[in-house]
Amino acid sequence: MFLEVKNLTKKYNKKTVVSDVSFGVEEGELLTILGPSGCGKTTVLRALGGFLKLDKGKITLDGVDITTIPPEERPVSTVFQSYGLFPHMRVLDNVIYGLKFAGIKRKDAEKIGIEMLEKVHLKGEEKKLPSQLSGGQQQRVALARGLVTHPKLLLLDEPLSNLDAKLRLELRSEIKAIQREFNITTIFVTHDQEEAFSVADKIMLMNEGELVQFDMPRNLYEKPVTKFSLDFIGSVNYDEENNRFCRLEDVYFHKDGEEMEVLDSSFKGQLMEYVLLTSDGTTIRTVSLDKSHEYGTGEKVRAVVKWFALDEMMLGGQ
Ligand SMILES: Nc1ncnc2c1ncn2[C@@H]1O[C@H](COP(=O)(O)OP(=O)(O)O)[C@@H](O)[C@H]1O
Ligand SMILES: [Mg+2]
DSSP, X not given: OOEEEEEEEEEETTEEXXXXXXXXXXXXXXXXXXXXXXXXXXXXXXXXXXXXXXXXEEEEETTEEOTTSOGGGSSEEEEOTXXXXXXXXXXXXXXXXXXXXXXXXXXXHHHHHHHHHHHTTOTTOTTSOGXXXXXXXXXXXXXXXXXXXXXXXXXXXXXXXXSOHXXXXXXXXXXXXXXXXXXXXXXEEESOHHHHHHHOSEEEEEETTEEEEEEOHHHHHHSOSSHHHHHHSXXXXXXXXXXXXXXXXXXXXXXXXXXXXXXEEEEOSSSEEEEEEOTTSOEEEEEESOOSSOOOTTOEEEEEEOOEEHHHHHHHTO
């Protein structure tokens, strides 16, 4: 394992905010840490960056124990949500800042910096100040600054959450392309599951300081190992009595299905969403891509429901 984290534990005022978290990342992989606000994502990232003292745990990167190495000596770069650029420094100087300490001559550093700015589509912006750039451009500068030192590990803490929706999508595919091009081992923190699914090779789901599930995105969706995974990822119908669940797309209209009544329908743009009432009085939500026919409230329909037992899944996912 290229990055190996063992029993990472952090307390603040006796309160454990990260509890015995262990995981590994292969070289060149992109791991997403996903979980609700306050679950400990940033704390894990700051521990990897060397910005806090651990109560317990060991971090090994490329065979070297870095647990007690100070941040500036770790081969790790961090990109923050708020960009963290030096406001009085021009774009190029921001990018090559880290090279100063690597003993690279100014002229060579500038050349490297300009090449890096080209990679993040900021050619020609070298002389501007950060404040003269848009949020998306500033985040690209931060990314270039993080990459220019060729770190072994790149840490991104909610890098897109200050950007508007369209830009977020754009920059997210750029980050992924750059990550692939550099083959750089990356940990990307987000609270947005859609974002996590679209960038991650693997996802580490956290809740209340604990690792809940570490898996490929597809397994997280199809084989949730806990009720928390089930609730946090995607939309779901949960049948508490029988401890089983079905995703909205696991319910589909079919003439051989059981009879149900439409309680509500709503147009969602890409698809229709329905709330159905079964004969035993439970409600089930479903979606349909067929927008040519819209079922109305009160209408009788037939639908097939594909249930999955959560217990079985719990075994299957482990
Ligand atoms: N410096 C600190 N002092 C005290 N508590 C902190 C500190 N940093 C984080 N915490 C607490 O630790 C928990 C996890 O925080 P954090 O890692 O920032 O969560 P996330 O990034 O998932 O939103 C939260 O309850 C937060 O209030
Ligand atoms: Mg955070």
